[in-house]
Amino acid sequence: MPRIFWVTCPRCLKRFYCHYDDLRHTKWELRCPYCEHQFPQETSPRIEE
Amino acid sequence: MAQAASPTTTIGPAPDSFAAFSLRSFIHRLEREHPEQVVHVTEPVNPARFDVTAVLKHLELRRKYPLVVFDRPLDLHGRPCPLPIATNLYATRERCAMALGLRPQDAMLGLSLEYARREEQRIAPEVVDGAEAPVKEVVRTGDQVDLRELPIVRHHDMDAGPYIDMTSVMRDPDSGAYNAAFLRNMYKGPRKLGLHMSPRHNWQIVRKHELKDEPTPVAIVVSHHPAFYIGSLNVAPFGVDDYALIGSMFERPLRLTFSTTWGEKFLIPADADLVLEGHVLPNVREVEGPFGEFPGTYGPQRVRWVVELTALNRRSDAIYQDVFVGHPDNWMMGSFPKEGSIYNRIKGVVPTVKGVHLPISAVGRFHCYISIDKRVDGESKQAALIALGACDFVKHVVVVDGDIDPFREEEVLWAIATRVQADEDVDILKNVKGSTLDPSQRDDIMGAKMIIDATRPVRRPFEARIEVPAEAMGRIELERLIPPEQLRRI
Numbered sequence: 001m002p003r004i005f006w007v008t009c010p011r012c013l014k015r016f017y018c019h020y021d022d023l024r025h026t027k028w029e030l031r032c033p034y035c036e037h038q039f040p041q042e043t044s045p046r047i048e049e
Numbered sequence: 050m051a052q053a054a055s056p057t058t059t060i061g062p063a064p065d066s067f068a069a070f071s072l073r074s075f076i077h078r079l080e081r082e083h084p085e086q087v088v089h090v091t092e093p094v095n096p097a098r099f100d101v102t103a104v105l106k107h108l109e110l111r112r113k114y115p116l117v118v119f120d121r122p123l124d125l126h127g128r129p130c131p132l133p134i135a136t137n138l139y140a141t142r143e144r145c146a147m148a149l150g151l152r153p154q155d156a157m158l159g160l161s162l163e164y165a166r167r168e169e170q171r172i173a174p175e176v177v178d179g180a181e182a183p184v185k186e187v188v189r190t191g192d193q194v195d196l197r198e199l200p201i202v203r204h205h206d207m208d209a210g211p212y213i214d215m216t217s218v219m220r221d222p223d224s225g226a227y228n229a230a231f232l233r234n235m236y237k238g239p240r241k242l243g244l245h246m247s248p249r250h251n252w253q254i255v256r257k258h259e260l261k262d263e264p265t266p267v268a269i270v271v272s273h274h275p276a277f278y279i280g281s282l283n284v285a286p287f288g289v290d291d292y293a294l295i296g297s298m299f300e301r302p303l304r305l306t307f308s309t310t311w312g313e314k315f316l317i318p319a320d321a322d323l324v325l326e327g328h329v330l331p332n333v334r335e336v337e338g339p340f341g342e343f344p345g346t347y348g349p350q351r352v353r354w355v356v357e358l359t360a361l362n363r364r365s366d367a368i369y370q371d372v373f374v375g376h377p378d379n380w381m382m383g384s385f386p387k388e389g390s391i392y393n394r395i396k397g398v399v400p401t402v403k404g405v406h407l408p409i410s411a412v413g414r415f416h417c418y419i420s421i422d423k424r425v426d427g428e429s430k431q432a433a434l435i436a437l438g439a440c441d442f443v444k445h446v447v448v449v450d451g452d453i454d455p456f457r458e459e460e461v462l463w464a465i466a467t468r469v470q471a472d473e474d475v476d477i478l479k480n481v482k483g484s485t486l487d488p489s490q491r492d493d494i495m496g497a498k499m500i501i502d503a504t505r506p507v508r509r510p511f512e513a514r515i516e517v518p519a520e521a522m523g524r525i526e527l528e529r530l531i532p533p534e535q536l537r538r539i
Contacts, residue, residue, distance in 0.1 A: 018350040033209040
């Protein structure tokens with residue numbers, strides 16, 4: 001499995017994970033699959049690598 | 050309320066003359082000949098709120114795997130949708146066998162070998178006029194295309210949204226060959242989808258277009274006779290025309306017609322229920338996913354391609370099809386299409402091979418059971434190494450003797466329990482190309498493989514397996530000694 005990182009949505013506080021090489025430390029806004037909130041990863045209250 | 054198919058809850062007869070090659074005809078035949086295989090849900094359901102997959106999961110927990118027709122789904126607007134949903138079609142080998150015109154009792158090795166035989170054949174498709182193509186009964190273009198009018202299913206909790214998970218067709222710009230593959234398409238808007246591809250054939254086609262900054266035409270075949278999708282599971286090399294190969298699954302030419310968007314430059318299946326047309330936008334990327342994938346875990350959110358739709362083609366009484374990904378409906382598709390080719394490769398070296406099975410307990414891909422009548426010690430590892438080389442998905446191989454049926458998992462496990470000593474009969478191979486979707490694999494490409502030799506040694510005496518004499522088994526007829534009503538009850 002490719003390397004992933006877990007992200008906590010700053011709006012609904014649910015967790016999901018992203019492809020590390022595609023998205024970690026990039027300008028892409030992440031999209032919460034639960035509440036559809038789009039956000040820069042820096043605004044996540046918790047990132048787990 | 051789920052109920053078995055009855056005269057008032059059937060999918061109805063297929064009205065067109067090419068009845069044998071439509072999804073409706075297949076379901077109708079099942080309802081007529083095997084009513085125990087079909088269930089109708091007649092209450093309204095909201096596919097975008099997991100209603101569909103919750104029904105399937107409940108059935109699965111009861112070890113029931115019928116084809117399920119949802120007669121009254123809501124569309125993404127939340128309104129009653131005229132298209133029923135058919136799903137779980139591929140969840141049993143028997144239904145897959147019937148999709149290819151085989152008998153249910155031929156669903157084990159027979160299905161695997163027949164698939165391998167047809168996979169080697171090619172039947173050139175036949176092009177028909179749009180007036181003869183049921184898929185052209187309803188055509189929408191431009192702003193009239195609205196995915197919200199479809200009952201697109203949202204499958205699992207962390208999925209990014211509703212997904213179309215059927216087959217996408219693209220055309221190689223160099224050879225003109227069509228390539229069909231299961232690809233996931235994330236609903237993003239009325240005419241917009243996110244697209245995930247692994248670096249295989251369709252990925253190569255898009256790459257060729259992107260190098261010229263050109264959009265890639267794509268046709269998403271959402272609903273068709275199941276043989277179409279079984280044919281798209283082939284492992285033929287890049288450049289093979291999948292429409293010709295799929296024709297061999299039908300054992301007659303696949304009927305095609307001009308697409309709405311590109312005319313004769315891109316042909317679509319004439320007898321499909323629903324085909325979407327669009328373009329993969331060149332060098333455009335957006336976030337897509339997560340999405341629950343075949344291993345039973347989620348593929349992560351990624352930066353992926355975008356599809357802009359241009360047309361929708363469907364039958365006037367179209368049925369919407371969906372695969373329950375990460376469950377037997379999906380796992381079955383990984384198994385029998387590969388079993389036959391693995392068997393044939395082994396047979397060239399170990400002619401006494403009796404059967405090959407990729408069990409759905411390992412998602413139809415990661416485990417391989419091989420049964421051989423071993424003549425010399427060492428043949429078991431030969432067979433195992435061939436299987437590992439034939440398919441990079443295969444991770445753990447168990448080789449058993451000919452008295453073990455590889456399609457009966459409890460027998461394979463019994464052989465492991467009684468014929469294996471771990472210090473002598475288990476081999477580990479490191480740094481072998483594996484599957485990127487294997488959640489246990491730590492490297493992006495490579496993983497470990499294992500061979501379990503669960504065969505009896507040839508060179509020294511081994512205890513005999515107990516058995517009830519064949520004479521008694523043939524003489525005793527169960528139905529004569531136990532009344533049918535009691536047999537049905539147990």
